[in-house]
Amino acid sequence: MTAVVVSGLTKVFNQGRGDEVLALSEVDLTVGDGEFVSLIGPSGCGKSTLLRLIADLIEPTAGTVTVADRPAAQARREQEYGIAFQQAGLFEWRTVRRNVELPLELRGVSKAERRAKADRMLELVGLADFAGHYPGQLSGGMQQRVAIARALAVQPPLLLMDEPFGALDEMTRERLQSELLSICAKTGTSTVFVTHSISEAVFLSDRVVVMSARPGRITASIEVKLPSRDEAGRQAPVYFEKITEVRQALRA
Amino acid sequence: MRRVLPPVLFGLLALVLWEVFVTAGRVAPFILPAPSAIGAQIVEQKQNIWDAALASGANALVGLIGGTLLAVLAALAASRSRFLGEVSIPFAAVVNALPIIALAPILNNMFESTSSVPRRLVTGIVVFFPVFLNLLRGLREVSPVHQELMRTYAASGWTFARKVRLPGALPHLFTGLRQASSLAVIAAVVAEYFGGLQDGLGARITSAAAFTAYPRAWAFVAGACLLGLTFYLVTLLLERLATPWKQRLIS
Amino acid sequence: MRRVLSVIAGLIAAALLWEGYKAAGDPEGTVLFGVRVLPRADDLSMPHLWTILGRLTDPEMTGGRPVWIVVLDACLFTLGITAAGFLAGTLIGLVLAAAMQRFRIVERGLLPYVILSQTVPLVALAPLIAGWGGTLMPPWASVSVIAAYLAFFPVAVGMLRGLQSPSAAGAELMRSYAAGWWRTLVKLRFPAALPYLFPALRLAGAAAVVGAVVGEISTGTRGGIGRLIIEYSREATSDPAKVYTAMLGAALLGLLVAGAVSLLELPLMRHRRHVEVVTL
Numbered sequence: 001m002t003a004v005v006v007s008g009l010t011k012v013f014n015q016g017r018g019d020e021v022l023a024l025s026e027v028d029l030t031v032g033d034g035e036f037v038s039l040i041g042p043s044g045c046g047k048s049t050l051l052r053l054i055a056d057l058i059e060p061t062a063g064t065v066t067v068a069d070r071p072a073a074q075a076r077r078e079q080e081y082g083i084a085f086q087q088a089g090l091f092e093w094r095t096v097r098r099n100v101e102l103p104l105e106l107r108g109v110s111k112a113e114r115r116a117k118a119d120r121m122l123e124l125v126g127l128a129d130f131a132g133h134y135p136g137q138l139s140g141g142m143q144q145r146v147a148i149a150r151a152l153a154v155q156p157p158l159l160l161m162d163e164p165f166g167a168l169d170e171m172t173r174e175r176l177q178s179e180l181l182s183i184c185a186k187t188g189t190s191t192v193f194v195t196h197s198i199s200e201a202v203f204l205s206d207r208v209v210v211m212s213a214r215p216g217r218i219t220a221s222i223e224v225k226l227p228s229r230d231e232a233g234r235q236a237p238v239y240f241e242k243i244t245e246v247r248q249a250l251r252a
Numbered sequence: 253m254r255r256v257l258p259p260v261l262f263g264l265l266a267l268v269l270w271e272v273f274v275t276a277g278r279v280a281p282f283i284l285p286a287p288s289a290i291g292a293q294i295v296e297q298k299q300n301i302w303d304a305a306l307a308s309g310a311n312a313l314v315g316l317i318g319g320t321l322l323a324v325l326a327a328l329a330a331s332r333s334r335f336l337g338e339v340s341i342p343f344a345a346v347v348n349a350l351p352i353i354a355l356a357p358i359l360n361n362m363f364e365s366t367s368s369v370p371r372r373l374v375t376g377i378v379v380f381f382p383v384f385l386n387l388l389r390g391l392r393e394v395s396p397v398h399q400e401l402m403r404t405y406a407a408s409g410w411t412f413a414r415k416v417r418l419p420g421a422l423p424h425l426f427t428g429l430r431q432a433s434s435l436a437v438i439a440a441v442v443a444e445y446f447g448g449l450q451d452g453l454g455a456r457i458t459s460a461a462a463f464t465a466y467p468r469a470w471a472f473v474a475g476a477c478l479l480g481l482t483f484y485l486v487t488l489l490l491e492r493l494a495t496p497w498k499q500r501l502i503s
Numbered sequence: 504m505r506r507v508l509s510v511i512a513g514l515i516a517a518a519l520l521w522e523g524y525k526a527a528g529d530p531e532g533t534v535l536f537g538v539r540v541l542p543r544a545d546d547l548s549m550p551h552l553w554t555i556l557g558r559l560t561d562p563e564m565t566g567g568r569p570v571w572i573v574v575l576d577a578c579l580f581t582l583g584i585t586a587a588g589f590l591a592g593t594l595i596g597l598v599l600a601a602a603m604q605r606f607r608i609v610e611r612g613l614l615p616y617v618i619l620s621q622t623v624p625l626v627a628l629a630p631l632i633a634g635w636g637g638t639l640m641p642p643w644a645s646v647s648v649i650a651a652y653l654a655f656f657p658v659a660v661g662m663l664r665g666l667q668s669p670s671a672a673g674a675e676l677m678r679s680y681a682a683g684w685w686r687t688l689v690k691l692r693f694p695a696a697l698p699y700l701f702p703a704l705r706l707a708g709a710a711a712v713v714g715a716v717v718g719e720i721s722t723g724t725r726g727g728i729g730r731l732i733i734e735y736s737r738e739a740t741s742d743p744a745k746v747y748t749a750m751l752g753a754a755l756l757g758l759l760v761a762g763a764v765s766l767l768e769l770p771l772m773r774h775r776r777h778v779e780v781v782t783l
Binding site for chain 3: 255258259261262263282283338339340341342343346347348349350351353354355357358359360361362363433434438441442445446447453454457458461462466469470472473476480481483484
């Protein structure tokens with residue numbers, strides 16, 4: 001089974017109008033099972049558009065998207081993926097626990113099971129003590145962790161993330177990156193991760209996909225094999241080599 | 253303590269200054285009675301104030317509840333269609349800028365002027381607009397992130413309304429209700445200036461003023477103030493209970 | 504444009520509702536449990552719309568001026584009272600807001616009372632202010648006092664929010680320029696407050712109209728539209744359409760004031776963002 005297969009994907013916004021934009025042109029991408037893939041590129045290169053197409057939040061103009069061997073629309077209805085955005089997008093009127101429970105609630109999961117799962121997810125992101133709080137009482141980093149817990153709550157085989165750490169400070173960012181990696185390792189989740197930070201992409205990913213703008217297309221795909229994904233990994237020569245390689249691919 | 257002390261001190265100071273100003277300046281009671289004279293009248297008239305406040309309070313409450321229910325239903329209906337929302341918001345905003353209270357004499361003609369219906373109706377109409385406007389704005393305003401998120405959950409229209417739209421609009425509903433609750437009391441009291449049944453605070457104030465019993469009139473005004481304050485505070489309390497996530501932000 | 508269209512659509516809907524109810528409703532109204540829950544639909548209580556419009560061109564009394572001129576006259580009289588009250592109220596509101604922004608202690612002590620003053624029906628004081636007319640001031644001015652009282656509040660609260668809206672960074676920047684309180688107010692706080700001020704002024708305008716109409720009625724001031732409503736409603740049994748013409752006048756007054764305030768805002772707000780102002 002492959003987590004995501006994208007082939008010949010083209011997206012045109014405002015088709016047939018004066019302000020027509022070719023956002024993506026003939027994109028092919030495969031994400032293997034348990035693989036962590038980052039999409040990186042300048043703004044306007046269509047990386048968020050690609051993520052939204054995989055999530056079936058928008059319709060492709062041409063080409064196909066397959067998630068877990070199903071068409072994207074069916075995969076969305078069967079909740080084959082969890083998603084997190086740059087803004088946490090929590091519901092301010094729900095407590096932290098009830099925010100994490102929401103996707104389970106919509107799937108008709110029983111109350112007791114819902115609660116147990118939500119608590120487990122909150123423990124995973126280190127927020128077990130804050131289950132009864134409201135989002136307004138949490139810091140930005142904590143809110144983002146709740147959003148990740150919510151994305152993981154249905155234990156999806158695929159995780160889609162659109163610059164989830166973009167609005168956080170560097171320290172919080174690095175901590176959450178490590179947390180995310182350990183969660184993905186524990187649960188065996190495949191991940192598509194949109195970012196504009198080169199170091200973040202290299203540190204997190206098995207493969208960094210570099211995109212260029214106007215029209216959006218994939219220009220390079222760089223395999224990354226760090227000796228370990230921790231502090232030592234951040235110091236390893238191969239880490240810096242890969243950063244240079246991605247930077248050069250972005251300039252090309 | 254630091255939050256309570258300045259207003260209390262300020263209030264006491266104002267009362268003392270008022271008393272001194274009136275007694276030392278020999279201000280005629282028809283200009284401004286002394287607080288002590290008003291206080292004495294409040295004690296003397298407390299039964300009458302209570303009865304009149306009950307009558308006005310009942311009118312305000314019936315109008316408030318009726319107008320709110322109607323406004324909520326209308327806002328829910330209007331939020332179902334983009335077109336209705338776009339048309340009704342500016343229209344309601346314009347009507348809201350008109351002196352609706354002046355409808356009172358017409359309503360007195362259309363119904364009996366001896367029943368409480370006209371006063372309650374005018375209160376209901378006055379209440380309708382702020383509640384409708386605020387709630388409809390709240391219902392139409394949904395964050396794009398929430399919209400996308402609910403789409404990834406493949407949530408149906410009804411689920412979306414129940415889980416996102418309605419709870420999200422609740423604070424807006426209460427913003428409208430806060431304004432409406434004090435408007436309801438004002439409308440119920442002032443409607444009596446326009447004629448109709450005369451058993452509430454408004455009629456007591458005018459009749460006391462007509463008999464040049466100014467301290468007594470002020471005593472009834474004080475009763476009206478207490479009534480308005482009660483309505484406002486009860487609405488605040490309901491808001492606290494209904495939207496707990498808003499309050500915890502402060503602590 | 505869209506606004507005008509929607510208002511016209513609303514008016515047509517209201518007219519259809521009126522005439523529709525007149526055609527379908529019971530002329531004696533609907534009485535449930537001894538309470539009339541739907542109004543009478545006879546010509547005495549709900550005259551036809553064309554009767555009301557026709558009444559505008561007929562003379563007020565035999566041989567008198569046409570009604571529309573009388574109503575327009577009354578509107579202009581009340582407009583003057585409203586304008587005086589609106590200006591006075593706005594001025595007081597602005598000064599209060601500036602004082603509350605400048606001195607924390609004033610804000611702490613005064614703001615609760617400013618808010619309190621709106622939750623209580625102090626417009627009920629109107630009959631008592633009547634005593635001021637003719638002694639302290641001309642009668643029309645006592646009505647303006649009531650209008651001003653209703654108008655000052657939204658301005659004070661909206662403006663305070665606006666004056667407090669600039670970020671700490673903005674205030675620190677002004678401090679680095681060694682600008683004093685007054686220059687910070689003029690250069691930073693006041694411009695920043697404009698988006699808050701205009702919605703507040705709209706509220707104040709509507710409140711001033713209500714204050715003027717209610718004030719005229721309870722002080723018995725002659726010549727204005729509020730007084731006209733009361734006079735005409737007393738003639739309702741013999742001349743039912745007349746009171747509705749006065750009602751149209753009151754609506755016109757409301758529209759005039761709302762329009763005037765909007766005009767004020769147009770040149771200043773062209774490139775500014777709009778904010779919601781909740782005063783209560």
